[in-house]
Amino acid sequence: MDLIYIIREYWPMFARGAEMTLFLTVTSALLAFLIGSIVAVMRIGPIPPLRAAASVYIEIMRAIPLLALIILFLVALPKIGIFYSTTISAILTLGIYTGAYVAEALRAGFRTVPKGQIEAARALGMTFRGMFLNVLLPQSIRSVIPPMGNLLISNIKATALAGAVGVQEIYWAAARVNFDSARSIAVFTLAAICYLCIALPTGFLWRKLEARMKIVR
């Protein structure tokens, strides 16, 4: 069978690809979370120019296809004198892109906290920061966990686009092996299985986390 042949002959390439996919996923997810948190706070914060900047950023990121953004970063950054490896460039792009969605998910979570509580906090003399840390954040964490899980899974899949610009992850490995072996169905089935092996356990662990957060007050 082709699939078994491909696994036997080419598994090291797929293993290295999976390793790179994992690396891209984790680093870009962390970056996206960092960026998303900052942008979400800017978006709801008390400073109008920052609020405007945050919403412009979110709208732009949501309107551009990720692939276009990845290519743009790769070709445009060197033009303004910034040189990164394709890998770092891909991580940056993924982080900046997914960050906008993280910001939106966080904002939706903040909105689940009744407005009256925010007014009560302000009326007690809390600053925006005090209100945010003591009232808004602790109560919205639970409701942002499920959408964050969805974003993490999307992010795993989005890393495939980095392969298109030469980052040696699963999709890139598959394309290479396909060229070599000309057994497309088996090759891309194996690639799909590799993504499943990363995404399914992630989804499973995330649901565990969700269940745990439900119990904790």
Add this chain to the structure above:
Amino acid sequence: MSATSVQPLVSLRHVDKLFGDNQVLYDINLDIAPGEVVVLVGPSGSGKSTLCRCINRLETINAGEVHVNGELLPLEGKDLSRIRADVGMVFQSFNLFGHMTALENITVAPIKVRGTDKKEAIELGMKLLTRVGIPEKAHQYPAQLSGGQQQRVAIARALAMNPKVMLFDEPTSALDPEMINEVLDVMTSLAQDGMTMLIVTHEMGFARRAANRVIFMDEGRIVEQAPPSEFFSNPKTDRAKDFLSKILQH
């Protein structure tokens, strides 16, 4: 201006407030003296809540000045937070922090805003819970409390900041009838202790008993103000008469 030389705790001068094109407060002038209990009444939509909310700048005003304790309300920022800390506010919908116990609701602002020592804040919190009659509920979450209990916690939460003045916006309107009195009793005792209060309420019995002055608002204007005995037995304006005849029918 009043004839006495006491500086008012709250003072509004020529305050206008608009929501978009919709003007909801017109040239509001109001002084509240230390220790005074003022009850604000008027038909729905007359601007009572908005007036209250302008005093701690939950709403920004479009014209005029608001002074609290002699200080002009600043724009956003640390100074505004400092003044807000001196103005207690109790809302119709309680607005307790859902993830905190009753006691935590009361102690969070003293600890985080005033920098009170945690142990001291807890002592004060328990004292206040006792004062509002529910020390045994200290470790319950808002969802586990009745409306009347939640509102009493909310009053204790405001008192924990040791405010100079308290604003109440229809504190009993969301309560079942049998719980209204437990909240009004707490407010009456506050009034007797000399707390300065501005209270929006439809509880006319309470207004008669506890208020020094009743203010009647209609369509964004203060139409009439008088001591309760005078206002309820002998309203001067037709609009106040009309309002009272409607509300006293119930």
